[in-house]
């Protein structure tokens with residue numbers, strides 16, 4: 479019989495499907511809801527996530543949904559626990575298990591991710607609630623002196639310890655090193671930093687005996703900073719990202735699912751598509767694990783009003799469909815125009 483880890487990764491790496499990150503912490507979802515003038519309450523968060531998860535045809539594009547702890551034990555409108563609802567749809571439930579960022583002392587405002595204490599015990603409880611994979615995010619800001627080698631090494635070590643604990647508790651870890659998009663840095667600088675970060679992550683994963691066959695890598699794309707005066711083109715981003723991934727990510731990793739990191743929804747789709755059209759063939763599945771690039775439009779349309787649910791769900795399903803096409807290199811920009819006219 480296939481092991482639990484093997485069955486989980488096989489499903490997460492399904493060609494043409496991606497992962498929905500709906501695991502914003504209470505603080506982050508509060509900010510996103512405030513931006514559309516909705517008060518963040520347990521009920522408004524439940525209602526919004528209910529909207530996402532009950533979107534018709536979601537299972538055609540999404541293999542797994544990352545949830546926040548609160549949502550794991552909340553119910554959909556028809557009285558089912560969220561993980562149970564997902565299971566009925568053939569979608570896996572995942573759980574964000576890190577406990578956010580704290581300062582990495584004696585650095586220039588760099589940060590490290592906390593949450594290893596008691597992680598094994600929490601994973602056992604999350605499994606009982608229906609989670610079969612987990613997520614942990616490390617962040618790296620680019621500035622003149624950062625990321626420092628101390629931050630790169632420390633975050634890699636912690637990511638690897640998290641991944642090992644997950645696998646030993648039958649949970650597939652999503653390993654997420656995020657190089658932040660903020661700054662005026664160039665594509666070349668992003669490539670240089672990302673290469674160092676990924677190298678350190680895989681070195682630590684090896685040291686901690688993490689089985690690469692049972693992880694999802696969730697990196698940022700190699701992209702020029704948001705304030706860069708000479709932004710890189712879609713083709714340049716795709717080429718640079720693949721160059722760095724080929725140098726650093728072993729072929730044993732089954733699937734790489736990018737984060738969107740503050741790119742526009744259209745950019746995130748176009749970049750993914752461009753990578754999936756470059757040859758030669760890639761050693762890994764290359765897909766998405768987006769939060770903002772999938773949720774931006776549905777959240778704006780919903781606006782906290784139940785009358786807008788079906789329109790918001792249609793916008794979400796469309797974004798999921800376009801990214802699904804991008805994950806097999808079959809998206810083109812004219813599909814965005816069709817949407818505008820619809």
Ligand code: 13P
Nearest residue numbers: 499737738739768769770
């Ligand atoms: P974004 O796609 O909005 O970057 O979020 C992905 C994620 O899960 C961050 O941890």
